[in-house]
Amino acid sequence: MPQEASHSPHSAYIINYHLVWIPRYRKKVLVGPVEARLKEWLAEIAAQYGFEILAVELMPDHVHLFVSAPPKFAPAEMVRLFKGITSRKLKKEFESLRRQYGGEHATLWAAG
DSSP: OOOOOEEETTEEEOOEEEEEEOBGGGOOOOOTHHHHHHHHHHHHHHHHHTOEEEEEEEETTEEEEEEEOOTTSOHHHHHHHHHHHHHHHHHHHOHHHHHHTTSSSSOSBOOO
């Protein structure tokens, strides 16, 4: 089924991105309650910024996110939002992640 174009005041667009990222050191930490909370926060972030999550697949050691976004957001900006917000929230809620990844100020996700 073809996807319908989204509209803004001056454009019509269909822009889909397949974003993939991993936890630092490719540790298998995205399981159980961490996985459930990550899915919730990805949906909240998408709603807050006007993205539409078309599919999300969480493996123990990586995230696949298929998302549609308005043209005003560069792919790097979208990744920065998703990774930055989820890293802070996950490490704040889960003590085990804080211990594994060096406190509150070190990032959960690998660079790139």
